[in-house]
Amino acid sequence: MKKDKENIMVFEKVLLVMTDEVDQSMINTAVGLCKKEKSKLYVLFVIDTHRINRLAQTLRQKIDDIYRTVEETGWQLLYLTEDEAVENGIWTSLHLEEGSLSNAVSRYVESYGIDIIIIKRKDEAKRIFINAPVPVIGL
Amino acid sequence: MLIKISDFLKTDAIFMDIKAREKLDAIKELVDKMVANKCVEDGKEFMKALAKRENLESTGIGDGIAIPHARTNAVQNLVLAFARSPDGVDFSAIDGKPSHLIFLIASPEGKKSEYIMALAKLSRLLRKEPVREQLKAASSPTEILDIIKKNEE
Numbered sequence: 001m002k003k004d005k006e007n008i009m010v011f012e013k014v015l016l017v018m019t020d021e022v023d024q025s026m027i028n029t030a031v032g033l034c035k036k037e038k039s040k041l042y043v044l045f046v047i048d049t050h051r052i053n054r055l056a057q058t059l060r061q062k063i064d065d066i067y068r069t070v071e072e073t074g075w076q077l078l079y080l081t082e083d084e085a086v087e088n089g090i091w092t093s094l095h096l097e098e099g100s101l102s103n104a105v106s107r108y109v110e111s112y113g114i115d116i117i118i119i120k121r122k123d124e125a126k127r128i129f130i131n132a133p134v135p136v137i138g139l
Numbered sequence: 140m141l142i143k144i145s146d147f148l149k150t151d152a153i154f155m156d157i158k159a160r161e162k163l164d165a166i167k168e169l170v171d172k173m174v175a176n177k178c179v180e181d182g183k184e185f186m187k188a189l190a191k192r193e194n195l196e197s198t199g200i201g202d203g204i205a206i207p208h209a210r211t212n213a214v215q216n217l218v219l220a221f222a223r224s225p226d227g228v229d230f231s232a233i234d235g236k237p238s239h240l241i242f243l244i245a246s247p248e249g250k251k252s253e254y255i256m257a258l259a260k261l262s263r264l265l266r267k268e269p270v271r272e273q274l275k276a277a278s279s280p281t282e283i284l285d286i287i288k289k290n291e292e
Contacts, residue, residue: 068263071263071266072259072260072263074259075258075259075260075262075263076255076256076259078259078262079255079258079259079262080255082196083210083251083254083255085195086192086195086196089195090195091195091196092195092196093196093197093233094196094200095233096262096266
């Protein structure tokens with residue numbers, strides 16, 4: 001865990017994890033934290049394929065149709081977050097992945113040296129709370 | 140609101156071969172061409188907005204694609220342009236690869252939702268490998284536009 005000279009934790013790299021259930025408060029929290037800490041913001045939208053399969057069964061819709069909607073929503077949320085971050089002078093990097101939420105987050109934390117994760121507190125996020133090697137803010 | 144990339148991208152804003160290798164040089168080359176073709180009036184202000192944005196993020200989204208973008212009142216409507224770079228441009232992409240397909244998007248400050256939707260549409264379109272391959276192989280601006288039209292849903 002990174003700490004400064006006064007032994008206070010520093011968050012140079014913040015990972016905001018989004019799914020189709022994201023809300024504006026998450027974006028505000030991430031941008032606010034990055035502004036305060038002068039951090040870089042990595043924004044990851046995960047297309048959770050298990051969730052899409054479940055939704056397709058429940059809603060009796062085609063998997064492809066749900067996937068298309070979720071992907072488009074994902075890109076919109078990524079660019080919306082980026083727009084707010086850039087307005088606040090925050091360096092931003094956007095990523096879209098598909099698969100398992102916890103696997104994607106683990107991979108990003110390791111690959112990019114993430115210092116803190118912000119995620120919506122939902123069932124799928126439980127494993128991230130338990131296994132993450134860095135602090136997690138659940139909203 | 141439904142946005143179609145092909146409604147905003149015109150053949151006179153499609154450039155098949157740009158020469159610059161560095162990202163700001165490539166954007167400048169693209170902006171200059173857009174000004175020459177009267178796609179944009181205030182090229183200086185337009186360039187300033189795009190450069191400011193480039194300093195705060197990597198618009199190289201990987202897989203050989205870059206989407207430089209900005210909201211600026213240097214344009215009056217949503218503006219799209221495309222350039223292809225045979226040698227590739229270093230856009231500090233997340234996968235470290237040079238960008239060969241460069242899409243530029245700009246909109247006025249007040250048209251945020253249109254701008255976000257256009258960026259989302261384009262990003263989704265370019266995630267498809269066959270589309271990227273077709274764009275790389277195309278031989279004319281008309282063909283580029285046809286590929287986009289055909290693959291838009």
